[in-house]
Amino acid sequence: MINHRGPEFAAVMDDVIGGMRWALRTDNDILLYPCSGTGGLEAGVVNLLSPGEQALFCTMGSFGDRWATIGVTYGAEVVRLTVPQGEPIDPEDVERTLAEHPDVTTVFVTHNETSTGVTNDLAAISGVVKSRGKLLAVDSVSGAGCLPLQTDELDIDVLVTGSQKGWMSPPGIAMIAVSAAAFARAKTATSPRVYFDFDREKKYQDKHQTFTTPAVSVMYALQEGLAMLREEGLENVWARHARVGRMIRAGVKAMGMKLLAAEGHRSDTVTAVHSPADSPEALKSLLTTLRTTHSLVLAGGQDSLQGKIFRIGHLGWIDDADAYTILSLLEAGLISTGLRTRGGLAVAAAQAEARGGVAQAEPVTVG
Amino acid sequence: MINHRGPEFAAVMDDVIGGMRWALRTDNDILLYPCSGTGGLEAGVVNLLSPGEQALFCTMGSFGDRWATIGVTYGAEVVRLTVPQGEPIDPEDVERTLAEHPDVTTVFVTHNETSTGVTNDLAAISGVVKSRGKLLAVDSVSGAGCLPLQTDELDIDVLVTGSQKGWMSPPGIAMIAVSAAAFARAKTATSPRVYFDFDREKKYQDKHQTFTTPAVSVMYALQEGLAMLREEGLENVWARHARVGRMIRAGVKAMGMKLLAAEGHRSDTVTAVHSPADSPEALKSLLTTLRTTHSLVLAGGQDSLQGKIFRIGHLGWIDDADAYTILSLLEAGLISTGLRTRGGLAVAAAQAEARGGVAQAEPVTVG
Numbered sequence: 001m002i003n004h005r006g007p008e009f010a011a012v013m014d015d016v017i018g019g020m021r022w023a024l025r026t027d028n029d030i031l032l033y034p035c036s037g038t039g040g041l042e043a044g045v046v047n048l049l050s051p052g053e054q055a056l057f058c059t060m061g062s063f064g065d066r067w068a069t070i071g072v073t074y075g076a077e078v079v080r081l082t083v084p085q086g087e088p089i090d091p092e093d094v095e096r097t098l099a100e101h102p103d104v105t106t107v108f109v110t111h112n113e114t115s116t117g118v119t120n121d122l123a124a125i126s127g128v129v130k131s132r133g134k135l136l137a138v139d140s141v142s143g144a145g146c147l148p149l150q151t152d153e154l155d156i157d158v159l160v161t162g163s164q165k166g167w168m169s170p171p172g173i174a175m176i177a178v179s180a181a182a183f184a185r186a187k188t189a190t191s192p193r194v195y196f197d198f199d200r201e202k203k204y205q206d207k208h209q210t211f212t213t214p215a216v217s218v219m220y221a222l223q224e225g226l227a228m229l230r231e232e233g234l235e236n237v238w239a240r241h242a243r244v245g246r247m248i249r250a251g252v253k254a255m256g257m258k259l260l261a262a263e264g265h266r267s268d269t270v271t272a273v274h275s276p277a278d279s280p281e282a283l284k285s286l287l288t289t290l291r292t293t294h295s296l297v298l299a300g301g302q303d304s305l306q307g308k309i310f311r312i313g314h315l316g317w318i319d320d321a322d323a324y325t326i327l328s329l330l331e332a333g334l335i336s337t338g339l340r341t342r343g344g345l346a347v348a349a350a351q352a353e354a355r356g357g358v359a360q361a362e363p364v365t366v367g
Numbered sequence: 368m369i370n371h372r373g374p375e376f377a378a379v380m381d382d383v384i385g386g387m388r389w390a391l392r393t394d395n396d397i398l399l400y401p402c403s404g405t406g407g408l409e410a411g412v413v414n415l416l417s418p419g420e421q422a423l424f425c426t427m428g429s430f431g432d433r434w435a436t437i438g439v440t441y442g443a444e445v446v447r448l449t450v451p452q453g454e455p456i457d458p459e460d461v462e463r464t465l466a467e468h469p470d471v472t473t474v475f476v477t478h479n480e481t482s483t484g485v486t487n488d489l490a491a492i493s494g495v496v497k498s499r500g501k502l503l504a505v506d507s508v509s510g511a512g513c514l515p516l517q518t519d520e521l522d523i524d525v526l527v528t529g530s531q532k533g534w535m536s537p538p539g540i541a542m543i544a545v546s547a548a549a550f551a552r553a554k555t556a557t558s559p560r561v562y563f564d565f566d567r568e569k570k571y572q573d574k575h576q577t578f579t580t581p582a583v584s585v586m587y588a589l590q591e592g593l594a595m596l597r598e599e600g601l602e603n604v605w606a607r608h609a610r611v612g613r614m615i616r617a618g619v620k621a622m623g624m625k626l627l628a629a630e631g632h633r634s635d636t637v638t639a640v641h642s643p644a645d646s647p648e649a650l651k652s653l654l655t656t657l658r659t660t661h662s663l664v665l666a667g668g669q670d671s672l673q674g675k676i677f678r679i680g681h682l683g684w685i686d687d688a689d690a691y692t693i694l695s696l697l698e699a700g701l702i703s704t705g706l707r708t709r710g711g712l713a714v715a716a717a718q719a720e721a722r723g724g725v726a727q728a729e730p731v732t733v734g
Contacts (some may be wrong), residue, residue: 001537003664034403034539035562036579042562070561162580170368170584172401172539192559194437195402195409212403213529217537217584297370 001216009216010208012223017205019226020175023234024144024159026151028177031201034215037141040160040174041067043196044108044137047178047186048158051075054103056134058089058125062115062302063139067108074191079104085116085305086272088265091124098132106135106157106185112143115302117261117272117311119147126154135185141165141174145229146241146269146315157182166237166269168228168316169221173214178202241268244314244323247350251327252312254349255340260309269315272301276339280307286337293336296329320354368583376583377575379590384572386593387542390601391511391526393518395544398568401582404508407527407541408434410563411475411504414545414553415525418442421470423501425456425492429482429669430506434475441558446471452483452672453639455632458491465499473502473552479510482669484628484639484678486514493521502548508532508541512596513608513636513682524549533604533636535595535683536588540581545569608635611681611690614717618694619679621716622707627676636682639668643706647674653704660703663696687721 002008013032020030033039045067049055054077057068064082071078079101081093089109098104107129112119122138129136137158140149144159145166151159157179164171178198186198194200195212204211229237245268249259252273260272277283283300287310290296301309312326327346334340369375380399387397400406412434416422421444424435431449438445446468448460456476465471474496479486489505496503504525507516511526512533518526524546531538545565553565561567562579571578596604612635616626619640627639644650650667654677657663668676679693694713701707 001531003666004538005666006658006664034401035406036401036581038579039402039562073561074559164368164580164583170582171371171580172582172585192441194440195406195563212405213531213538214403215537215539215582215585216531217588218539218582221584291373297373299370299372 004214004216005209009214009219012219013205013208013210013214016219016222016226019223019230020177023226023229024149024151024161024177025153026159026177028151028179029183029202029205031176031178031198031205032210032214032219033174033176033196033201034172034210034212035174036171037139037160037162037174038066039196040141040162040176041139042070043174043176043198044158044160045070045074045076046191046193046196047189047198048106048135048137048182049074049076050188050190052077053105054079054101055106055108056081056094056097056101056104058094058107058109059083060087060089060110060116060118060120061085061113063113063141064110065303067110067139071108086118086260087262088118088120089125091121091128094125095128098128098134104134106137108137109139111138111140111149112147112267112269114142114270114311115272115305117259117267117270118265119143119267120265122149122154126156130155135181142269142315146237147267148238151177155179157185163218163222166316167222168225170218172218173222240319241315243354244318244320245269245271246353246356247320247323248312248314248326250349250353251323251346254345255331255334260305269313271312271314272305272309273312275308275310276334283307283310286310286333286339289337290330290333294329294333296326296333298330323350323354371581371583372576376581376586379586380572380575380577380581383586383589383593386590386597387544390593390596391516391518391528391544392520393526393544395518395546396550396569396572398543398545398565398572399577399581399586400541400543400563400568401539401577401579402541403538404506404527404529404541405433406563407508407529407543408506409437410541410543410565411525411527412437412441412443413558413560413563414556414565415473415502415504415549416441416443417555417557419444420472421446421468422473422475423448423461423464423468423471425461425474425476426450427454427456427477427483427485427487428452428480430480430508431477432670434477434506438475453485453627454629455485455487456492458488458495461492462495465495465501471501473504475504476506478505478507478516479514479634479636481509481637481678482639482672484626484634484637485632486510486634487632489516489521493523497522502552509636509682513604514634515605518544522546524552530585530589533683534589535592537585539585540589607686608682610721611685611687612636612638613723614687614690614720615679615681615693617716617720618690618713621712622698622701627672636680638679638681639672639676640679642675642677643701650674650677653677653700653706656704657697657700661696661700663693663700665697690717
C-alpha cells in the first residue's frame with residue numbers, strides 16, 4: 001500500500017482517470033468511489049434529484065428496478081417505464097412517456113441489464129431524451145469497456161461503471177463520468193449525501209486525491225486493466241466481445257436451449273438462458289453439478305427469474321478459447337445430468353460462428 | 368475472483384465475520400460494506416438518526432468533525448462537544464452535556480482520532496452514555512484490532528472499523544458491529560438510505576451473501592489478516608502496539624520534539640508531532656526530503672493542523688524493527704535538513720523503552 005495523499009498515488013489516479021476518459025470516449029470528469037456498482041447508482045440519484053422531483057426510470061430487470069427503488073427511497077416522484085423481462089426499452093415508449101410527464105427532469109436507464117442479458121439502443125434513447133432537454137443517467141456497470149459506448153457523443157450526464165466488469169479488476173471501485181450539466185444540477189439538488197457527493201469528490205480529485213481512503217489495491221488493478229485495453233485497442237475489444245457473444249449464443253442454441261433476451265438486443269457480455277430443466281430444483285441441481293463436477297460456475301436468475309433461467313457471463317478477460325471451454329463444460333454437464341445426450345454440438349456451432357466472425361471483412365462460406 | 372453468490376465466497380465471509388466477532392469481543396452482527404471508513408460513519412448516522420432527532424457528536428479532530436458534518440447533512444439536530452486538538456473527550460463533559468440536552472438519543476464518539484493521535488477512554492464514556500440509556504456509536508477505524516476494545520462489555524451499539532488499519536489489508540471494506548438495539552432503532556429511523564441500510568444488508572448476510580457486489584480481493588486479505596491476529600493472540604497484538612507506541616514516542620521526545628496529544632491519552636497507533644521546522648514550508652520540505660531521500664513516508668496535518676504537525680502511523684503489521692527503522696530514517700532526515708545535528712538519540716531511547724516494555728513481567732533497570 002502507498003500513501004493515498006502522496007504523489008505516487010496521484011500518478012496512479014491520474015493514469016486511471018485518463019484511461020477511463022479514453023475508454024468511455026469522454027472529456028467529462030471521472031469520479032472514483034470506493035463502492036460497488038450499486039453505490040454508483042445511488043450517487044447518480046442523490047446528486048441529480050431532489051425530493052419531490054419527477055424522474056423517469058426505465059427498467060427492464062433487477063438492476064433497473066434497484067435504481068428506481070433508490071429514487072423512491074430518496075423521495076423522488078418516480079415515473080416507471082417497465083418492459084417484460086427479456087425485452088429492451090423501446091425509444092418510442094420513452095418519447096411517449098416523456099410527452100405524458102413533461103415535469104420529468106431526468107431519465108435513468110440501464111445500458112446492459114445483467115439480470116436478463118439485454119442491451120438497450122442507447123443512441124436512440126439518448127436522442128429522445130436529449131431532444132426534450134432532460135438529463136440522462138446511464139447504468140453501464142456491465143456494458144462499458146466491453147460494448148461500443150460513446151459517452152460524449154450520446155451526451156450522457158452520469159455514466160456509472162464498476163471495476164469488476166469490463167475493466168478486468170476486482171470489485172471495489174465505481175467509476176462515474178459526470179458532465180458539466182450534472183455538476184450544475186448537483187449544486188441545487190437537495191437529497192442528503194456526504195459519501196457520494198459529486199461536488200466534494202471533485203474538489204479532492206482536482207487536487208489529485210480522493211475525499212475518503214481509496215481502494216488502493218483495486219486502483220492498481222484498474223490501471224493495469226486499462227493498460228491492457230489500450231494495448232489491444234478499444235475497437236478490437238468491442239469486436240472480441242461481439243464475437244464471443246455470438247459464439248456463446250450459437251452454442252447455447254445448438255444445444256436446443258432458448259435465450260431470454262429478444263433478438264437484436266442480446267447482450268455481448270452476459271447471456272440469459274431459459275432453464276433446460278423441468279423444475280427450479282432440477283435447474284439448481286444442474287448448476288451444482290456444473291460447479292462441483294465440471295468446475296463451471298454459472299449464475300442463476302435473480303428475483304422473479306430465480307429457478308427459471310441461468311446466466312453465462314462473458315466479459316472482460318475473455319476470448320474464443322474461453323467460449324469453447326464454457327460451452328464444452330456446459331454441454332458435458334447437460335449430458336451428465338441426463339438433460340442432453342449428444343456432445344460436440346455447441347462447439348461446432350461456436351466454431352462456425354467464429355469463422356463467420358473472423359470473416360466479416362472478407363466473407364467465407366460458413367457451416 | 369469467485370462468484371460472490373456461491374458457497375466458496377460464503378465460506379470466506381463466514382470466516383471473516385467469525386474473526387471480526389472474536390477480535391471485537393462481540394456477539395453482535397458484523398456488516399461488511401464495500402466502502403471506506405467514512406462510508407461506515409455515514410452508515411452509522413443514517414441508520415440511527417431521523418431528521419430533527421437530537422444527537423451528541425463528541426469531536427476532537429478531523430474525523431470527529433466529519434461525523435458531525437454527516438449528522439448535520441442528514442438533518443439531525445447536532446449537539447457538539449468539541450475539545451482542543453490534542454485533548455481527549457472528558458467523560459464528565461459528556462455527562463454534563465447529556466444533562467443539558469435530555470433529548471439526545473444517541474452519542475457518536477471517536478475511539479482513536481487519527482488526525483491528532485489521541486485515544487479516548489471509551490469505558491468511562493460508555494459508562495456515562497449507558498447510564499442515561501442512550502445508544503452509543505463509536506468510530507474505531509484506526510483503533511480496533513490494535514488497541515484494547517471490548518465491544519459488548521462497553522455495550523457499543525455501532526462500532527465502525529476499516530480493512531486498511533489494524534486488519535493489515537488493503538482499503539475497501541468497512542466492518543460494522545451492530546447491536547440488537549441499533550437494528551431496532553434502524554427500523555424506525557427515517558433518514559433515506561439504500562446502499563448503507565443495515566436491515567437490507569443483514570437480510571443478505573443472513574443468507575451468507577452481501578446486498579451488493581463485495582470487494583472480494585480485500586475480503587481475502589481480511590481473512591488472512593484475521594488468521595494472523597488469531598495466531599499471535601489478541602492480547603499479544605495489543606501489547607505489541609502498546610510497546611511500539613511507547614518506543615516511537617520515546618524516540619520522538621529524545622529528538623527534542625513535542626507530542627500533540629495530551630499525556631495519558633496518547634495513541635498507540637498514530638503519533639502526532641509538533642513540527643520541528645519554523646514554517647509550514649520548512650515542514651513540507653522536511654517531509655519531501657524524508658520521502659524522496661530517506662524512503663520514509665509520513666503524513667502532514669489535516670485541516671487546521673496542516674503545516675503545524677506531522678504524523679507517524681504505527682499500526683497493523685508493525686513491530687520493534689519497524690519502530691527502529693522509522694526513528695532512524697526520521698532522525699537522518701532531520702540531520703540532512705539541518706534541523707538536528709546528533710544521531711542515535713532516538714534509537715537509544717526506543718531501545719530503553721523496549722527493554723522496559725519487555726520487562727513488564729520481570730522489572731529490570733532501564734537506561
